[in-house]
Amino acid sequence: MSFDKGSGSSSGTDFETIRGRNYPAIRQFTIFLENRVGQLLEVVRRFEGTGIRICALSISDAAECAFVRFLVSDADRGREILERSGLAMIETDLVGVELPEGPQPLLRVCTALLQAELNIIQAYPLIIRPNGKPAVAIMVENIEMAMETLTEEGFTIITEGDLEDDPTVEQ
CATH class of the missing domain: 3.30.2130.10 (VC0802-like)
Structure with a gap:
């Protein structure tokens, strides 16, 4: 093929x-979060009640920030939710x-x-x-x-x- x-x-x-x-x-979203307690929870909660599941997750910690990479069950709607949150984001295949x-x-x-x-x-x-x-x-x-x-x-x-x-x- x-x-x-x-x-x-x-x-x-x-x-x-x-x-x-x-x-x-499949589309991966990478977001940049401050290295503060509760930041990941805030992002995960954005998907609550939407019917969108987080299907994969990877976190790389750095001194000032964390890079959170994840896949969701509906990439188009997931992107919209993340864009509305105002977080810096990169989309990758x-x-x-x-x-x-x-x-x-x-x-x-x-x-x-x-x-x-x-x-x-x-x-x-x-x-x-x-x-x-x-x-x-x-x-x-x-x-x-x-x-x-x-x-x-x-x-x-x-x-x-x-x-x-x-x-x-x-x-």
């Missing part, structure tokens, strides 16, 4: 041409990949990306289990090549639509 960087479409899989739910990447069964599934993912000479910049697990299986979010240098490589190696790519439905959560 080859992904066309310019149009968001691919041969063999139908993806929307405008950035939307079926785009094969990541590859979501389901971890295969068997020993050392992360080793298999890393090996496939290494063979394609792709560097992993960031990685963290998803809190939810799309399709009932563990998954990771990975930032790479070339997202289209990473998705193509992982798909060719038989891995299942997690899309934003997969983050909406968590089979482990009762409705």
